[in-house]
Amino acid sequence: MYKHQNIELEILNFWKKHKIFDKLRKKNKGKKRWSFIDGPITANNPMGVHHAWGRTYKDLFHRFKAMNGFDTRYQNGFDSQGLWVEREEEKELGLNSKEDIEEFGIKKFVESCKKRVEKFSKVQTNQSIRLGYWMDWNNSYFTMTNTNNLHNWFLLKKYYDKKLLYKGHDVVPWCWRCGTASSKHDIVTEGYKEVSHKALFMQFPVKGKKNEYFLIFTTTPWTVPADVVIAANEKVDYVKVKQGDKYYWLAEKRISELKGDYEIIERKKGKALEGMKYKMPYRFLSQQKKSPHKVVLWELTSEEEGTGFVHVAPGCGAEDCDLGKKLKLTAIAPLDGAGFYTGDYGMFSNKKYSEVNKMVLEDLENRGFVYKIESYTHRYPHCWRCGEELVFRLVDEWYIRCNEIRSKLIKENKKIKWFPEYGKVRQKDWFNAMSDWLISRKRYYGLPLPIWECECGKVEVFGSLKELREKAIDKKKVDNLKEIHRPWVDEIKVKCSKCGKEVERIKDVGDAWLDAGIVSFSTMGPYLKNKKEWEKWFPADLISENMPGQYRGWFNALFWASVTLTGKAPFKSVFGYETLKDENGNEMHKSKGNAIWFDDAVEKIGADPMRLLYCLQNPGLELKFGFNVVKEPTNNINILYNMSRLIEKSKGSKKYKIEDKWILSKLNSLIDLVTEEIENLHPHLATNALQDFWLNDLSRGYIQFIRNRIAEGDKTALNVLSEVYLDLIKLLGPVIPFITERVYQDLKTKLKLKKESLFLESWPKANKKLINKKLEKDFEFFKKIVQDISSKREKVQMGNRWPLSKAVVSVDKPESLKRLKSLLEKQTNVKEIKFKKGKKLSIKLDTKLTKKLEQEGFARELMRFVQSSRKKAGLDKKDKISLVVETSYNLKNFEKDIKNKVGAKTIKFAVPKKKYKHEFEINIKENKFQIYFDPTK
Ligand SMILES: [Zn+2]
Ligand SMILES: [Zn+2]
Structure with a gap:
């Protein structure tokens, strides 16, 4: 049984101990670049399961690109200043109004907010690692840094120079509790x-x-x-x-x-x-x-x-x-x-x-x-x-004009690839409808707007500390500035160039969307320090965030900054996903008691099952998350894991049988499809195809077809199975990294695998020569026939273990199915199947039992029962038994078969003469069978 908790913690340890992530980065360094900009998560609270959804996608794309040999930055971001952080910290400190904060002291309050960010960024980092999210965790960016704030000063100065930044006297939506405008x-x-x-x-x-x-x-x-x-x-x-x-x-x-x-x-x-x-x-x-x-x-x-x-x-x-x-x-x-x-x-x-x-x-x-x-x-x-x-x-607030930039934004949005596609239209609609951007907030812990406004009306906007220093009255205050935050920056006064008066900075801080919007400049390169490096990574190939929230938020802010500074959009494609709800489709709320924290979920369910659930989901639809819906993916992972026990290395001959050719064709088609769908930002289509493959084609298909061949040690079958399985887990690595790494490590000696980790392997490439679409189609038909025969058997209560003498299958093109005849006979347990030409599929099944067929059926049922009884008795495959069967039904003809099948050294059809250690009883079609056995040497 698959114990996710043990497996996942072991694998985390393995990755850490062997520095697998570092080795992966080293391996890809200097190769073709794939650029990703992370949308910063607010470092304010522990993660919920909705955060884990988004982070799973980010990890999936990164791992996929890395296995394809791309060099990437792996930089996570933390949104770490602004009203959101302030509000949570206020609650923590028991402060209820701006007066409370000012009494507490702005300096103390800002320091306290920073501590909060420090604390929760660590919590979120550890949680992300637990999820299996591979990032350069020692190099996360924070939006509160001087670098980030100074990039925004630079941007705001650009707006001002273009006469886009202005003070407006307008009625605005206002929060009386937070004491600030809302935009x-x-x-x-x-x-x-x-x-x-x-x-x-x-x-x-x-x-x-x-x-x-x-x-x-x-x-x-x-x-x-x-x-x-x-x-x-x-x-x-x-x-x-x-x-x-x-x-x-x-x-x-x-x-x-x-x-x-x-x-x-x-x-x-x-x-x-x-x-x-x-x-x-x-x-x-x-x-x-x-x-x-x-x-x-x-x-x-x-x-x-x-x-x-x-x-x-x-x-x-x-x-x-x-x-x-x-x-x-x-x-x-x-x-x-x-x-x-x-x-x-x-x-x-x-x-x-x-x-x-x-x-x-x-x-x-x-x-x-x-x-x-x-x-x-x-x-x-x-x-x-x-x-x-x-x-x-009605208040004075600072705005950025939108009319000058609107058409450029719309034009740039047209060039971007969106999934889900409706995102593009929504983004355009937002650009069309938006009004001037209100960027000022009468608050404390945020980007200090670089605006010094004199009573005489003269406004100075500084784009850098150097510009500020030039006008500052006390230049030492600029040189010794602790950080670009209130209250420190408020101490710097400048001399009005119009009337000569001493001027203070306006008290406002910036909308937190400015902080997140500048990151395509401040985190890559960064732009103001190392433009050459920045140019290597800009624009990003992909961003990936929650859809409903970001048209007016992060997507919008990124667009504004980038179009203003470069005339171009900062990314080439956007992958978005909808909202996560509870199992009943209700919004999750702390106050309603239906919110699920990441820690609880990962403890109960494990990261892989959550990741599989996330990746199967159509990102354009709301995801219903809960402990019941995750049961199915958990079971499916279990099936995948159990299959690994069948894998054995064998120097194979390549004498493929029809079922081998089929599964190899399916696998190579799958490699093509999964690669293409992930490239096309359809991870859900890729994941569904993968799951369908391991459940239906492999577990319920191929492995059933080759059961006897495996038992007989058929080298070709074993070889095909291990090849297929190994490629399958490589394809699944980005989706469920723990279990696939576990299996890879388990198979390492058996299959003589050379790489230290699954993730140091290359992404599989399809062998087009092995793809045979006609054969795949025939097998679809094959499966349908197997299913139809099985449901016909059910109707007459004659399960698959009862051999039947014949069936006639009428089909449109009987010729193409003839090559599947013997496989079909084995799979359906019918002695002879004939194909006839007919307009549509119909099956005639002869369910008459001859004495011989009936005996064979009884023998098979009995064998299955003895096998499961052996298991219950705790016996190993190799253990031999002495077996006594007490029954009035005559199975003498099958004595040998039963003996071989169940590993009996001796078998007797009789009433036992002594006491046996193990005793079981079964009724097969109203005939009683009592079995007795002892282990023997
Ligand atoms: Zn408020
Ligand atoms: Zn003045």
Whole structure:
């Protein structure tokens, strides 16, 4: 039985002790290069099984390329700064807000984040090694290093010189808990959650009319005090309805929102409502003095939800802000960074936005501004780091313009090979739809943006420490700079070249996607230090990451950096994979209790079975992972392993029989197919073909065909089997490296193998001369006939051990099957098979038993039973027995056969005269057989 845990740990030791990975690298050094850029894993927590999925692919491609003789860099990456790390460390330290962090001390906090990264990068390294992932683990890159940060400074300076980096005054999605902007790039990916909010249908009185109201819809009551206009769509039909003594305006299509009976009085296009004024409930606030409080036209107003009127607060909504800029409306921006109303908004002052939500509902209700309030379920953006609901705030943030780069990105994406192919379209769609990239974060542990902005408006962006030093007031501070992080870098002041004042760095750090986006420059070469070396590896041949997350994330960031600095995409192909779910198809969550950690999984299941499961999976579909689904791959590996015991070296003659020719043809076709599919980024097709081969062609096929030949020591059969098996495990090495290495080591002496490790072997090359597609096809047909005969036998309860006298097989082309006749007779245990021409496959089976056939059947059943009883009794193959069979059925004719088959020195059909050590009983077709035996010499 295959004990994965023991085997895998042994093999890890073997690799380490004999430095197999180093020997592999040495062997391939200086040969043709294959360049891979690793997408950095956040060094924040131990790995989950979803990480192991992605890492298995990376290892598979690396091992495949290495066996094909390519020189590769084997560099793993750790994402090691930014909000994600900050958030986890905050939790660890029990800090809950930015104030807490500042009280704790920025310096201490940053040091603490770095320790976290150090700790978890080690954990993840050990886990990756346990998975069998071969990387140059002493040479992983970290995104927090000076090298990485300085490459980003260089890039940001380029953006600035091209006038693409700018400060914008805009409403942005904001996390009040993290106290920073979130970028649309983040939100679209993972930020939306389905939540229930209060939907407020307000009635605002029409100015100058009695009892006439606009019905207005909002799901964010806290924004109502900042309302400056309401918007209608000029093309939509609006109606005035009468309810009791009141009149309401709303879109005709939204009439179902009315409570109770109504009568339509008037119908107007939205255009005709433009300019009508209304009484706003908070017009008394000082900020509202200049607001027009009238109907404006806006094409984004929809008649598909609410009432067809929306209230517009340009200081509280991104689209509202755009409209506000266009119409020159006041932007009232009530929230501070922590989500509280600032000090001069009357009753709302110093109240948190969620509190204001409740107050507004209550206040409007009391004052007669509410038509109805309902519960409303919708998808609403949340902070993808901490999970809190986002708000929208008007703030100054730094952006990179996208319009100048958009078309170049789209053009470069066209040249890239994607698998799954839909990735290419999604990437293009993202490039088409994306807006300017908000890169600043008001946080602590991240890339310090190299921007020094003077009160007078003068902005300096430094692309290197040298440039900074030139302008620095105290140059020693640059020379002695500990690292390019806050708070150290904040101490460096420069002199304004316009007004001469002392200028500080802006406090912002960069979006962590910048950190990961620069790695095709900072890790190869690196670009700024050794451009020659960098040129050898750029662009990469492949990157491989989780698909859904990265269009706006890593893929996007890599593209931006590379197209800006070189005009080219940084990689030639992308292999992606979908999300990993639990066995029931639910998302895995720590909080739900269904998350599976890598350590638990590898302990219980082993790395190889997980890897096989991963590699069989179609990467374009979600993977359901769990301890039940992994049972099948585990069993299949077991079958592969057990076959290795049949392998023996034998100086073979090459007198191939038909089944030998067939399996050699299948093997060589398989080598071609597997090589091609991995090259084409279809590891799942390669793996499925491999598994199908070892289960169906080898274990249930060829090995069954040659069972008797093996028993007889047929050299050709043994030789073919060992050749096929050895190539099979080479092809499987990249998928399941442990068991294949184990088997290779086991077979080393037997087969006189010369290489120290399976992975120092070369990838098999197909021998085209041995490929015979016609024969492969005939064997497919052969298998079908065997199956049909077997199911016919089942129907009459006459299992395969009962010899039958004859069968007639009608087929389209009987000639081509004639060469398989004798093999077919053996496989189906039919004495004679005749082929006849017929339109389609049909089989006539003679199931009549003659006395002789019946006896043969009984003898075979008995032999099988004695064999298994011997095994139960703990006897070895070589042990001889003295056997007594007590039965009323006459098997005298087969005495000799049975004796030989079961290794009996003596056999008697009689009632035993003494006590035997072993005693077993079986009924075969209502005949009782009692057997007794003792081991003998
Ligand atoms: Zn947050
Ligand atoms: Zn100045």
